[in-house]
Amino acid sequence: MSYLTLAMAKGRTADQTIKLLETAEIHFPAFNKKSRKLIFYDETDSFKLVYVKAIDVPTYVEKGAADIGIVGKDNIAEAQADVYEMMDLRFGTCQFVLAGLPNTAVDSGKKLTVASKYPAVTKAYFQKKGIPMETIKLNGSVELAPLIGLSDVIVDIVETGTTLRENGLKVIDTIEAISTRLIVNKASFATKSERIHLFLEKLNRALEVRM
Amino acid sequence: MLQDVFHTSNTLSLDDYQKKEYLLAKMKDRFATYGYRQIQTPAFEPYDLYQTSTGMIHPEKMVKVIDPAGKVFVLRPDVTIPITRRAAAGNQLDWDDERLFYISTVFRNASFDQGEQMQAGIENFGLKTDELDAEVIALAIHTLQDLGFEQFKLEIGHAGFFKELLKQIELSKQEIEQLQAIIQAKNVSEIEAFLENLPIQPESKKSLLQIPLLYGDPEKVIKHAESVALNNQMQEKVTDLHSLLEGLKLYDAEQFISFDLGLINHMNYYSDIIFQGFVENYGKPVLMGGRYDQLAEQFERALPAIGFAFDIAAVLQVMSQQSLFPVMDPAVDIQILYTESKRREALSCGQALRSQGVRVRIDPIGGEANNQTAANVIYYKESQNLIANEKTSRAFFSQAELLDLFKEGF
Numbered sequence: 001m002s003y004l005t006l007a008m009a010k011g012r013t014a015d016q017t018i019k020l021l022e023t024a025e026i027h028f029p030a031f032n033k034k035s036r037k038l039i040f041y042d043e044t045d046s047f048k049l050v051y052v053k054a055i056d057v058p059t060y061v062e063k064g065a066a067d068i069g070i071v072g073k074d075n076i077a078e079a080q081a082d083v084y085e086m087m088d089l090r091f092g093t094c095q096f097v098l099a100g101l102p103n104t105a106v107d108s109g110k111k112l113t114v115a116s117k118y119p120a121v122t123k124a125y126f127q128k129k130g131i132p133m134e135t136i137k138l139n140g141s142v143e144l145a146p147l148i149g150l151s152d153v154i155v156d157i158v159e160t161g162t163t164l165r166e167n168g169l170k171v172i173d174t175i176e177a178i179s180t181r182l183i184v185n186k187a188s189f190a191t192k193s194e195r196i197h198l199f200l201e202k203l204n205r206a207l208e209v210r211m
Numbered sequence: 212m213l214q215d216v217f218h219t220s221n222t223l224s225l226d227d228y229q230k231k232e233y234l235l236a237k238m239k240d241r242f243a244t245y246g247y248r249q250i251q252t253p254a255f256e257p258y259d260l261y262q263t264s265t266g267m268i269h270p271e272k273m274v275k276v277i278d279p280a281g282k283v284f285v286l287r288p289d290v291t292i293p294i295t296r297r298a299a300a301g302n303q304l305d306w307d308d309e310r311l312f313y314i315s316t317v318f319r320n321a322s323f324d325q326g327e328q329m330q331a332g333i334e335n336f337g338l339k340t341d342e343l344d345a346e347v348i349a350l351a352i353h354t355l356q357d358l359g360f361e362q363f364k365l366e367i368g369h370a371g372f373f374k375e376l377l378k379q380i381e382l383s384k385q386e387i388e389q390l391q392a393i394i395q396a397k398n399v400s401e402i403e404a405f406l407e408n409l410p411i412q413p414e415s416k417k418s419l420l421q422i423p424l425l426y427g428d429p430e431k432v433i434k435h436a437e438s439v440a441l442n443n444q445m446q447e448k449v450t451d452l453h454s455l456l457e458g459l460k461l462y463d464a465e466q467f468i469s470f471d472l473g474l475i476n477h478m479n480y481y482s483d484i485i486f487q488g489f490v491e492n493y494g495k496p497v498l499m500g501g502r503y504d505q506l507a508e509q510f511e512r513a514l515p516a517i518g519f520a521f522d523i524a525a526v527l528q529v530m531s532q533q534s535l536f537p538v539m540d541p542a543v544d545i546q547i548l549y550t551e552s553k554r555r556e557a558l559s560c561g562q563a564l565r566s567q568g569v570r571v572r573i574d575p576i577g578g579e580a581n582n583q584t585a586a587n588v589i590y591y592k593e594s595q596n597l598i599a600n601e602k603t604s605r606a607f608f609s610q611a612e613l614l615d616l617f618k619e620g621f
Contacts, residue, residue, distance in 0.1 A: 049585045064492040083494070186494055187496075
């Protein structure tokens with residue numbers, strides 16, 4: 001029988017994902033975050049786990065390289081992938097926020113410069129608000145941008161807000177709540193519906209146990 | 212500049228082109244066996260046609276062209292609309308005008324590698340019956356089988372079910388769009404939060420929450436949908452699906468279908484049954500279709516219709532992925548190489564072979580074309596005539612002798 005392929009995001013949510021899978025009695029004995037291996041198999045040889053960069057998980061799933069993906073909503077929203085988003089796994093929670101220096105006006109009518117790791121999310125947000133803007137795509141330390149005048153404001157994910165505070169930035173608006181989600185490839189959903197359904201049920205039960 | 216041309220995905224290699232022709236031929240043959248005849252619509256069409264057809268194709272997405280008189284045309288942005296218009300324009304639809312198929316390119320404003328999309332599909336302007344719906348879906352399945360697919364599913368939904376439900380609630384256009392996006396993504400976790408803040412009756416809310424869950428085994432979906440339906444209109448749609456299922460059973464199609472009432476097509480003209488075909492390991496549907504009974508009304512004619520179209524680039528890609536193409540014939544079966552004094556003999560032999568349908572290239576010995584690529588090479592040399600392939604070679608004297616050698620399967 002063919003494998004059901006799971007794409008799991010590297011990084012902060014990987015441990016919790018593995019724990020959840022174990023509660024659902026799906027074990028990947030060889031899995032080790034420090035290992036350089038990227039593919040793991042479960043004990044029953046029915047699941048294949050591919051361990052990839054979070055931002056790539058939606059791509060793997062959309063293109064059918066993986067049937068199922070487990071990744072943060074931030075990456076799903078940014079990738080705008082055409083997939084089913086079927087479960088909220090309720091961990092890895094944080095928020096998309098708009099932040100800037102105190103007293104920054106966003107609706108002054110003047111074109112706004114926004115720095116973000118998430119240009120697609122940023123654009124969608126401002127389009128909805130009808131505020132003219134320009135994005136600057138950064139890959140890290142986004143908080144720096146308004147401090148040195150690279151941008152007026154930033155759009156970023158915030159867990160506790162400590163980084164913002166330490167850099168003297170304030171949350172201007174909360175855009176969207178984020179948590180880890182389970183996404184499914186549309187073709188797999190149609191062609192392997194039974195197995196995917198069973199898997200989702202298992203995870204649902206595991207989630208209830210954990211609550 | 213020249214380089215750009217080769218960067219678009221529409222520039223197929225010769226091998227890919229041959230593969231595409233192969234799959235199109237398969238489709239044409241299959242469509243024909245269900246009584247469909249080929250049609251072609253103009254590439255340039257009046258912009259007005261698509262402006263009056265409300266809410267079907269976003270004006271920004273159409274490629275516009277202006278003629279010297281200042282009249283605006285668009286490059287064919289859709290096939291179903293012009294075919295429907297043509298069908299609606301006729302006073303009396305002939306019996307053999309009811310079933311049409313096409314292989315056409317549609318143009319959209321998009322990045323260059325997506326701006327041009329080839330579609331192959333059918334339109335059926337017969338009566339609105341369950342039998343016809345079942346037959347059209349059976350044809351889609353039959354065609355997928357012809358192409359060699361084994362693992363595929365047609366997801367069947369009903370555009371009317373959700374539309375009727377929407378009539379029960381009052382939402383802004385933007386809210387409806389958001390709701391559709393959530394349902395399309397089967398985002399069960401977000402739909403509840405989204406509905407919470409909207410002014411909707413609890414009963415309608417309960418039904419809306421169930422929509423993303425109405426998928427899977429047809430019998431189960433029908434049962435579930437019956438409990439979700441709020442009124443007679445919605446019940447009727449469920450009955451439609453039930454009759455369709457009974458029809459499909461007669462085609463032994465059950466293993467290839469599943470129902471999904473959360474299926475919402477981006478083309479607004481679908482009115483009843485809608486469906487899309489998925490093959491294993493390809494994230495996008497390779498075919499989409501459905502019933503669009505009201506479309507012809509925009510052209511002042513009541514004309515029920517159902518159709519579907521394959522995305523040819525997608526089919527080509529998955530068929531290559533799954534190695535479903537047979538070994539393609541080489542361009543040339545035989546190469547004839549001749550020395551100048553025997554040119555007449557060589558040409559005569561070549562023409563005789565071509566008349567029999569053999570693919571032949573004739574070149575002078577010592578020219579640039581002497582690198583052997585064909586399986587068989589015939590030499591007309593000064594000293595002798597020779598036919599050779601990888602394994603063996605034989606001399607021959609006359610053309611008749613050569614043709615005999617072929618008949619024996621040299």
